[in-house]
Amino acid sequence: MRFLAPTIEVRAHCDLPCGVYDPAQAHIEAQSVKAICEKVADNNDPDFRTRAAIIKEQRSELVKHHLWVLWTDYFKPPHFEKYPQLHQLFNEATKLAGAAGTKGSFSVDTADQLLEKIDEIADIFTATKQG
C-alpha cells in the first residue's frame, strides 16, 4: 500500500451508473438533520419530538448512504493515495451520522460537526474534479 504515488492516473470513475456524483446530496440531508435538531429545541410537544426522531433517523441514514456511495463508487485508488486521510474522513463522517452521532442525539453541535466533515470531503471532491 503506497501512500504517496508519484503520478495520478484515474480511470473513468464509473462504468455506467452515470458518472454523476455530488457531495451536495449528503449536504442537503445533513442540513435537514441540523434543522430538525434546531426545531426540536424550540418545541416541547412530545408527538413533535417523536416525528422529529423518525425523520432524523431517515435523513441521517441518507447522509450515510450518499457518503458511502461517494467513498466506494466515485473515489479511486489514485485518489486514496493522493489523499491518505480520505478513508478515515469518510469513516468519521458516516459515524457522525450514526448512533454515536446525529441518529443518537438532537445535538446541533453534532450536526455542525457532520456538516464540517462533509465540507472537507466536498473540498477534496472538487479538487479531484479540477485535477
Added chain:
Amino acid sequence: MRFLAPTIEVRAHCDLPCGVYDPAQAHIEAQSVKAICEKVADNNDPDFRTRAAIIKEQRSELVKHHLWVLWTDYFKPPHFEKYPQLHQLFNEATKLAGAAGTKGSFSVDTADQLLEKIDEIADIFTATKQG
C-alpha cells in the same frame, strides 16, 4: 381559485421535516439519467443496456419523487397564485421522468427537456426564496 393575489403571505413552509428543500436533488438525478442515455448510445453490449435500463428506471423515479416533494411540501397556496403555471410545470416535469419520458426511452433529447423543466422550477424556487 384566485390566480393573481394582491399580497403574498407564506407561512413557514414546513412544520417539521426540516424546511430544507433544494431542486438540486431532482437535478442531480436527472443528470444521471441523461448520462446513462449518452453512455448507452456508445455501447452495444446487451447486458450493459439492461443495467442501464434498471438504473435509469430508479433514477427517473427519484426525479419524480424529489419533484413531488417540492410540489406538495415546499410550495404553498400563495406561490401557486403568484405562479399559476406551477401546477402544470410540475405535472409536465414528472411526466417527462415517467413512462412517456425518460423511463420509456434512452433519448438524450427527452432527458434534456426534463432538465430544462427542472431548471424552470428551480428559477421559481429561487425567486420565492428571495421574495
Added chain:
Amino acid sequence: MRFLAPTIEVRAHCDLPCGVYDPAQAHIEAQSVKAICEKVADNNDPDFRTRAAIIKEQRSELVKHHLWVLWTDYFKPPHFEKYPQLHQLFNEATKLAGAAGTKGSFSVDTADQLLEKIDEIADIFTATKQG
C-alpha cells in the same frame, strides 16, 4: 393553457407500467391513518403512541405516493382541461397527508378531510373511466 377544451381526446394513458390505476390504494392507506388516530385516542401507553406515530408516518407517505402516481401517470392534459380544479385538488390532498396534515397530528378530523379529498378525486377518476 386552455381550460375548457371543446373535445377530449385521451391517448392510452400508460405506455407500459400496466394501465391499472385505482384510487382505492390511497383510500385504503388513508383509512389506516384514520384508524390509527382513533386507536391512539383510546390508549394512553406512550410506547403505543410512538408505534402509532411510526406507522402513521409510513401510511401517510403511502397516501401521498399513490396520489402522486395518479396525478402524474394516470391523468392526461385533456383531463386537466376538463377538470381545472384537479391540480389543486391533488395538491390539497397530498398536503393533507403531510406535515400540516395527518403526518403532523393524530386528528381524526384531519384524516376525515383527507378521505373526503380522495373521494372527490375518485369521483373524477370514475367519470374519466366512463367518458
Added chain:
Amino acid sequence: MRFLAPTIEVRAHCDLPCGVYDPAQAHIEAQSVKAICEKVADNNDPDFRTRAAIIKEQRSELVKHHLWVLWTDYFKPPHFEKYPQLHQLFNEATKLAGAAGTKGSFSVDTADQLLEKIDEIADIFTATKQG
C-alpha cells in the same frame, strides 16, 4: 392442531397497525402484472420488454407482500381452524407471484391463475368479515 373447532372466537385482529386490511391491494398489483404480460405480447421492442421485466418483478413482489401481510396479520388461529385450506392457498398464491410464477414468465395464463387464487382468498376474507 385442531382443524374443526366448535366455536370461533376472533380477538381484535390487529392491536395497532390500523385494522384496515383489504385483498384489493394484492388484486390491483396482480392486475398490473397481467396487463404487463398482455402488453409485452403485442410489442417486440427489446427495451420495452426489459422495462416490462423490471416492473413485473416489482409488482409481483408487491403481490407477495400484500398477501403475506394478510396471512400473518389479518388471519387468526380460529380462521385457520375454520378454513384449513387457507395456509396452502396463501402459499400457492405467493408462489404464483414468484420465480415459478409471474416473476419467471410473461404468461397471461399464470397471471390469471394468480388472480383466481387471490379471488379465493378474498372470498374467505369477506366471509370472515361477515361472520
Added chain:
Amino acid sequence: MRFLAPTIEVRAHCDLPCGVYDPAQAHIEAQSVKAICEKVADNNDPDFRTRAAIIKEQRSELVKHHLWVLWTDYFKPPHFEKYPQLHQLFNEATKLAGAAGTKGSFSVDTADQLLEKIDEIADIFTATKQG
C-alpha cells in the same frame, strides 16, 4: 391435501433468484430485536426509547420478510407434506415478530419465543438440506 406422502421429490427449489437461502438472516435480525429490548430495560432516556422503537419496528419487519421468503420460495409441496406443522410454525413465527409480538412490546421473553420458533424452522431447514 395429503399430509404424509410416501416419497419426497423436491425439484430444484429456485429457478433463478439464486437458490441461496439461510434462516441465519431472520435469526440475526431477531437477535437485534432481543438486544434492543435488553438495552431499553437498562436505559430511561425517552429519546433512546423512541429510537429503540423505530429500529425494533424495522428489524421485526425484516424478520417477517426473511421468514416469508423461506416459506414461499424455499419450501416446496413435498416439504409441507413431510412437515405438516410447517405452515403453522411460520405463521406463529411471523406473528411473533408483528404487532402482537416484538413490534408491539419491548418484552425480552417475546423476543426469546421468536428466536425459538426461528430455531425450530432452522432445524427443519437443515434436515431438508441433508435429505
Added chain:
Amino acid sequence: MRFLAPTIEVRAHCDLPCGVYDPAQAHIEAQSVKAICEKVADNNDPDFRTRAAIIKEQRSELVKHHLWVLWTDYFKPPHFEKYPQLHQLFNEATKLAGAAGTKGSFSVDTADQLLEKIDEIADIFTATKQG
C-alpha cells in the same frame, strides 16, 4: 493518525442499534450473486438473463450495504489502528460488488473475488470478537 497503537480499547461498539453484527449477511448475499452468475452461464433465455441482471443488481447492492454498515457502525478507531489494511479492504470489497465488479458483469471469478474479500473481513471481525 497512529497506525500501530500499543493497546486496544474498544468501547461498546453500538449505542443502540442492537450490537448485533455479522459478516454472514454480506456473505449470504454474495453467494446469491455467485449462484446467479453460474445459472446464467447455463441458460440462454434472454428473459432469464434480464431477471438475473435485476436480481444481481439488488443482491450486489445489499452486499455493499451490509459491508458499509460493518465498516461504519461495528469497527472502531482502535480496530483501524490494529488492522491498518481494513479501510482499503472494505473499499475494495464494496467496489467488487459495484459497477466494476458483480454489478457490471456475470463473471463467476469476480463473485469469487468478492467472497474472498468478505472472508478476509470476516476473519478480522472474528478476531476482534475474541480479543
